[in-house]
Amino acid sequence: MDISLSNVEYRYQAGTPFERLAIQDVTIDIPSGTYLALIGHTGSGKSTVLQHLNALLQPTLGSVKIGDREVKANEKNKNLRAIRQRVGIVFQFPEHQLFEETVEKDIIFGPMNFGVSENAAKERARVALKQVGLGEEILEKSPFDLSGGQMRRIAIAGVLAMNPDVIVLDEPTAGLDPRGRKEIMDMFYNLHKERNLSTILVTHSMEDAARYADQIVIMQQGRVAKRGTPEEIFSAPEDLVQMGLDVPEVVRFQLKLEEKTGLNLGKIYLSIDELTAAVTKRLGGGVRT
Amino acid sequence: MKKSVVSLKDVSFQYDSEEQYALKSVTFDVYEGEWLAIVGHNGSGKSTTAKLLNGLQFPSEGEISVCGLQLNEETVWDVRKRLGMVFQNPDNQFVGTTVQDDVAFGLENMGIPREEMVERVQDALKKVKMDQFLYQEPHHLSGGQKQRVAIAGVLALRPSIIILDEATSMLDPRGREEVLETVRTLKNEKSLTVISITHDLDEAAKADRIIVMNRGEVYREGTPEEIFSMDEELVKLGLDIPFSVKMSKAFRQQGFQLSKHFLTEEELVTELWTSHSRM
Amino acid sequence: MMEKMIFGRYVPAESVMHRMDPRAKLIIIFLFVCIIFLANNWFTYALIGIYTFIMLGMSRVPFKFLFGGLKPILWLVLFTFLLQLFFTKEGALVWSWGPVKIYEEGIRMGLFISLRFFFLILMTSLLTLTTTPIEITDGLETLLNPLKKVKFPVHEMALMMSISLRFIPTLMQETDKIMKAQIARGVEFASGPVKERIKAVIPLLIPLFVSSFKRAEELAVAMEARGYRGGEGRTKYRQLSWRMVDTLQLVALALLTVLLILLRA
Numbered sequence: 001m002d003i004s005l006s007n008v009e010y011r012y013q014a015g016t017p018f019e020r021l022a023i024q025d026v027t028i029d030i031p032s033g034t035y036l037a038l039i040g041h042t043g044s045g046k047s048t049v050l051q052h053l054n055a056l057l058q059p060t061l062g063s064v065k066i067g068d069r070e071v072k073a074n075e076k077n078k079n080l081r082a083i084r085q086r087v088g089i090v091f092q093f094p095e096h097q098l099f100e101e102t103v104e105k106d107i108i109f110g111p112m113n114f115g116v117s118e119n120a121a122k123e124r125a126r127v128a129l130k131q132v133g134l135g136e137e138i139l140e141k142s143p144f145d146l147s148g149g150q151m152r153r154i155a156i157a158g159v160l161a162m163n164p165d166v167i168v169l170d171e172p173t174a175g176l177d178p179r180g181r182k183e184i185m186d187m188f189y190n191l192h193k194e195r196n197l198s199t200i201l202v203t204h205s206m207e208d209a210a211r212y213a214d215q216i217v218i219m220q221q222g223r224v225a226k227r228g229t230p231e232e233i234f235s236a237p238e239d240l241v242q243m244g245l246d247v248p249e250v251v252r253f254q255l256k257l258e259e260k261t262g263l264n265l266g267k268i269y270l271s272i273d274e275l276t277a278a279v280t281k282r283l284g285g286g287v288r289t
Numbered sequence: 290m291k292k293s294v295v296s297l298k299d300v301s302f303q304y305d306s307e308e309q310y311a312l313k314s315v316t317f318d319v320y321e322g323e324w325l326a327i328v329g330h331n332g333s334g335k336s337t338t339a340k341l342l343n344g345l346q347f348p349s350e351g352e353i354s355v356c357g358l359q360l361n362e363e364t365v366w367d368v369r370k371r372l373g374m375v376f377q378n379p380d381n382q383f384v385g386t387t388v389q390d391d392v393a394f395g396l397e398n399m400g401i402p403r404e405e406m407v408e409r410v411q412d413a414l415k416k417v418k419m420d421q422f423l424y425q426e427p428h429h430l431s432g433g434q435k436q437r438v439a440i441a442g443v444l445a446l447r448p449s450i451i452i453l454d455e456a457t458s459m460l461d462p463r464g465r466e467e468v469l470e471t472v473r474t475l476k477n478e479k480s481l482t483v484i485s486i487t488h489d490l491d492e493a494a495k496a497d498r499i500i501v502m503n504r505g506e507v508y509r510e511g512t513p514e515e516i517f518s519m520d521e522e523l524v525k526l527g528l529d530i531p532f533s534v535k536m537s538k539a540f541r542q543q544g545f546q547l548s549k550h551f552l553t554e555e556e557l558v559t560e561l562w563t564s565h566s567r568m
Numbered sequence: 569m570m571e572k573m574i575f576g577r578y579v580p581a582e583s584v585m586h587r588m589d590p591r592a593k594l595i596i597i598f599l600f601v602c603i604i605f606l607a608n609n610w611f612t613y614a615l616i617g618i619y620t621f622i623m624l625g626m627s628r629v630p631f632k633f634l635f636g637g638l639k640p641i642l643w644l645v646l647f648t649f650l651l652q653l654f655f656t657k658e659g660a661l662v663w664s665w666g667p668v669k670i671y672e673e674g675i676r677m678g679l680f681i682s683l684r685f686f687f688l689i690l691m692t693s694l695l696t697l698t699t700t701p702i703e704i705t706d707g708l709e710t711l712l713n714p715l716k717k718v719k720f721p722v723h724e725m726a727l728m729m730s731i732s733l734r735f736i737p738t739l740m741q742e743t744d745k746i747m748k749a750q751i752a753r754g755v756e757f758a759s760g761p762v763k764e765r766i767k768a769v770i771p772l773l774i775p776l777f778v779s780s781f782k783r784a785e786e787l788a789v790a791m792e793a794r795g796y797r798g799g800e801g802r803t804k805y806r807q808l809s810w811r812m813v814d815t816l817q818l819v820a821l822a823l824l825t826v827l828l829i830l831l832r833a
Contacts, residue, residue: 042431042461056748081754088754096742097749099774109771113754144778149331156546157751175458177330177488178529202463246462247533251556260558276539283561343793366795381783382790386702386734398820400803428737442794446679451733543687 001067001086001165001198001274003030004055009061009073010048022048023222026062030215032165033234037209040219041244042137046072046202049219053168053200054087055080086113087135088164092171095148095154102106103129103146103154104139110162112130121161131191149180158186160191166198167191171206187210210234210270235268250275294450294482295319295342295372300351302337311337313505314351319450322480326493329502330527335486338502339454342484343374356449357553370399373443375456379435388414388430389423393442399446413445414438417471429446435462437471444475451475453485463488490523494531494552501526518550533557577637578700581629584813585698593815596821597695603821604684607830613683615831619622619824620687627698634693641689645682705729706806724797731787739780746775780800 008026013019023045040046049114051057052064055071063072065081088110089123091097100106105129108121116124134154138146143154152172156222159167169188173181190210192199203209209216209230218226220243226233233240234237237247237255247255254275258264263282269275295318312334313512319325329335330555340346341353345366353360355368376382385391389410396406414420417437427435436456445449448499453472457465469492476483485496493499500515501509503526517523517534524530530538537550537557545564580586585593607613624634635642652674695704709726716722732820747757750771757768 041463051748054752056751057697060435081756084752084754089749091745091749091752094749097746097753097771099771103374110753132825147332162753166311178490179524179526179527182529197292244463253532253536253558256554256563258389261562272535272539276536276543277585280543345793366797368714369793369795375792376786376790376793378783378786381786384731384791384794385735386730390702394796395794397802398797399804400801403803403805403807406803426737430740433583444628448793538613542788546694548801 002032004065007062008059011060020238035192036212036215037213038202038217044219045222046219055083079102088162088168089168090157090159091144095151098143103143107161109156109196128161168200170202212289229261246284291320294321295320295355300348301457303349323497324483325494326499327486328493331526334405334505335502335504339486339517371448372450373448374452375439377455379432383427388425388438392445395446432460433467436468450482490529490531577627579697581628589810589814590699590703594707600691603825609833611831612828620690629697645686649678649682652681663806701733
């Protein structure tokens with residue numbers, strides 16, 4: 001399912017003395033099957049953009065097209081549920097949304113709200129649980145007796161069980177340890193590959209953006225500052241630095257190396273293996289013993 | 290001779306509700322003026338260790354002493370004056386309604402006279418560069434700013450040891466850098482001892498010493514270089530390897546003969562450069 | 569609607585009222601609530617009215633803003649007036665239409681009671697408009713201090729109040745966040761039959777409770793780690809300062825009381 005934002009503006013508490021402009025003139029196309037990373041500082045407007053992706057917010061100017069539906073400014077929109085079923089959002093610290101007595105009930109909550117029968121929802125819960133790497137023995141437990149990492153996975157399973165066409169991830173690995181982080185990110189990447197699931201990742205991590213995304217959008221002060229493939233974005237690292245953003249470690253290393261040695265590798269490498277291979281080729285490494 | 294300011298001897302701990310020990314005969318020392326990183330995956334016992342050091346829990350077996358004081362229910366309040374703690378969630382440790390009130394909270398508890406409090410609050414906030422925000426309310430501050438206020442709250446009590454209990458894990462990269470930079474400066478300025486409980490390996494790489502915890506036990510103890518030469522073993526423990534070590538490894542696999550695993554990118558670049566130019 | 573409501577809200581400004589000691593303001597409001605019952609004729613009500621408006625003027629809170637914000641409550645005042653108007657059956661009959669009869673005394677009582685109500689609302693909102701909640705807490709804590717002798721937990725109460733105030737914005741943000749997460753999971757908070765709507769609140773309330781308990785627990789640990797062990801031996805950072813203007817205000821109120829006693833019927 002394609003999503004596109006055109007000239008979206010959003011003001012919080014519009015028409016009151018507390019009015020605050022959050023984003024303006026935001027135009028982003030997300031064709032079906034894209035893995036898009038949305039990057040920016042806290043306060044750059046990326047979470048506001050995120051909430052437009054399934055009509056949690058209605059733009060104060062411009063419009064958002066989600067599949068065949070269009071949400072426009074100043075228009076009453078009915079039955080937004082249909083949109084929300086197709087675009088699942090995993091919010092930051094999603095374990096905070098758990099509330100049911102058992103893990104199973106919590107996972108089927110979403111699907112059942114969207115009219116899936118109980119049996120079908122339970123079946124989906126089993127599938128989703130497997131996807132997030134947990135066993136079925138957990139289904140009857142209370143989500144509140146689980147570890148933080150397990151709760152996070154349950155909450156994610158609750159969104160996956162809605163069988164969305166698009167999944168939006170807001171810092172899904174915040175607070176996890178390195179192993180948990182890698183497992184979760186790899187899981188979403190596999191889902192994206194296997195099901196051709198459109199994925200939108202809101203993140204601070206340039207590493208994740210470089211590793212997983214095929215499109216990157218950089219937000220700054222409520223506007224889209226840059227957009228392109230990871231190669232394009234990271235080929236101009238000075239722009240990122242100017243915006244106060246990090247560059248991926250590999251890129252940073254390559255820049256340091258090039259500066260120190262006067263070597264010019266000709267292009268930006270985004271993985272350690274590619275970079276070392278390129279450097280080796282140039283320096284004729286491996287011959288020195 | 291290094292002076293030990295904190296020492297744990299055969300410390301074990303078990304939570305009431307659980308069968309397994311959260312800590313099993315843990316023994317280590319923390320030396321004056323060092324930055325000690327305690328790393329381990331979630332549930333490895335590293336946070337329990339922090340709670341025990343501050344007397345928020347008492348060990349089931351073994352002994353802990355802080356600055357020469359045997360830690361028990363009588364000495365716990367004195368220990369807390371010497372050892373300040375910054376917790377993980379920036380919101381859930383902000384007690385005051387404004388920045389200055391929050392910093393003053395610990396001082397009020399100690400019964401410090403008001404004139405002295407005013408001075409200490411100002412002084413502490415200046416050290417964390419938050420002195421422009423005296424009257425600010427917490428919900429108008431970023432996570433990194435709140436953590437800096439928490440650090441000021443600790444500093445105002447003039448402790449000799451500061452414990453960061455995953456204090457940066459909920460922050461964005463900018464906030465994380467702000468907080469670490471602040472602590473680093475403080476440590477250098479006034480021989481503060483820092484115990485940082487973390488799973489950020491890049492942060493740990495900059496520590497003086499690292500303790501790796503696993504399943505409630507001290508798994509390994511050593512300098513960052515020693516610890517990161519464990520390599521795949523760390524990954525098996527649910528941890529990661531710092532970027533520069535990964536890079537060193539990759540170059541070795543390409544056939545470069547490097548003298549060691551490098552902990553900073555600069556060192557690695559220099560080594561590559563010199564080996565290249567010597568060819 | 570709620571955004572314009574100003575009852576119980578603080579409006580920052582530079583004014584005599586804002587700078588006054590919260591203790592003085594609390595005492596004045598308390599006494600005002602008592603002496604307003606002294607008024608029982610046009611003279612005395614006029615006096616109270618003048619006093620109230622002088623106080624309002626000194627607060628520098630724009631009148632337009634004030635009355636705009638009090639609108640919902642003004643309806644209540646009007647309702648009180650009508651109640652008195654129709655149900656007081658004393659004095660000369662002024663007007664009648666079928667069973668509806670309006671007496672002279674009804675008009676008088678209606679006006680007096682609704683005016684009293686109106687002035688009370690103005691004066692109490694004046695307190696909250698010009699005093700931050702934390703100042704009110706500090707003021708109450710000092711004023712109630714003598715109650716410690718009878719084992720009333722004054723310090724604990726004040727601490728509880730200030731911590732609640734501190735966490736209100738945090739909880740609002742949290743509520744908003746959880747609400748959005750549940751809407752994304754198909755909950756509809758704002759539509760459907762009442763029964764459905766009540767059911768929809770559960771997925772919001774339970775996570776809020778859980779997170780509040782967790783916050784409370786972590787906060788308690790953090791407070792303990794920072795050496796908190798009850799009010800005993802604690803000093804205070806926030807300081808109240810009683811100044812000339814506070815004394816003058818009390819004197820003014822005393823004068824008003826004397827005048828009221830002299831002029832009442």
